[in-house]
Amino acid sequence: MKLLIVEDDRDIASGLQRSLQRSGNAVEVRSDGRSALLALGVHEYDCIVLDLGLPDLDGTQVLRQMRHRNVQTPVVILSARDDTGDRVLGLDLGADDYVVKPFEVDELEARIRAVTRRALARRGDDLGAGSLRMSLAERRIYIGGHPVDFSPREFSVLECLLLRQGRVVGKRQLLELIDDRDSDPSEGAVELYVHRIRRKIEHSGCSIRTLRGFGYLLQVDGEN
Ligand code: CA
Numbered sequence: 001m002k003l004l005i006v007e008d009d010r011d012i013a014s015g016l017q018r019s020l021q022r023s024g025n026a027v028e029v030r031s032d033g034r035s036a037l038l039a040l041g042v043h044e045y046d047c048i049v050l051d052l053g054l055p056d057l058d059g060t061q062v063l064r065q066m067r068h069r070n071v072q073t074p075v076v077i078l079s080a081r082d083d084t085g086d087r088v089l090g091l092d093l094g095a096d097d098y099v100v101k102p103f104e105v106d107e108l109e110a111r112i113r114a115v116t117r118r119a120l121a122r123r124g125d126d127l128g129a130g131s132l133r134m135s136l137a138e139r140r141i142y143i144g145g146h147p148v149d150f151s152p153r154e155f156s157v158l159e160c161l162l163l164r165q166g167r168v169v170g171k172r173q174l175l176e177l178i179d180d181r182d183s184d185p186s187e188g189a190v191e192l193y194v195h196r197i198r199r200k201i202e203h204s205g206c207s208i209r210t211l212r213g214f215g216y217l218l219q220v221d222g223e224n
Contacts (some may be wrong), residue, residue, distance in 0.1 A: 005028070012051075014029070046073070055091050131205050157178065
């Protein structure tokens with residue numbers, strides 16, 4: 001995914017940039033509201049991570065202006081603990097979600113994935129590879145036009161791989177998706193899910209590659 005981080009704290013911004021790049025995203029950083037709006041006029045992003053407290057235009061003003069210009073890119077707000085009023089205003093202005101500082105990068109990444117997915121579903125977009133099509137609105141999977149049964153967790157794992165098609169998804173990230181809190185899922189559980197999904201998508205023209213020590217990658221057969 002292509003992400004824009006708008007954050008004036010250099011340490012937070014560069015830490016976030018590194019982590020999000022490590023998970024396979026293209027990440028740009030802007031440290032004030034005006035340059036963020038300029039970037040939004042030129043590039044299209046899959047998601048914007050927007051700090052509320054910025055030096056010139058604050059986050060809510062950036063949000064207001066971008067929605068005013070009909071930029072509908074999903075936004076996750078970064079908010080300080082005492083920013084409650086602005087956080088509510090941000091959500092009213094059309095932010096999709098927020099995390100409160102200090103936060104775990106994993107949590108932010110999960111929010112980014114969720115809002116991006118919801119935005120795709122709103123647009124009625126499907127995810128696909130080969131003859132496999134995933135309808136996010138129906139939460140169904142079709143191979144060669146025929147519906148194939150997937151359990152909700154198998155669906156989530158495949159969705160994550162499809163959203164990051166051609167890029168490596170770490171085992172830990174997939175582990176979070178199948179964590180049901182009753183049992184103690186292990187990396188072996190991830191392998192089991194991937195094994196089941198592989199069998200179901202066998203004739204779809206795409207497959208899941210294992211990169212030992214890293215994770216998994218979904219690719220269209222014949223592409224490298
Ligand atoms: Ca700030």
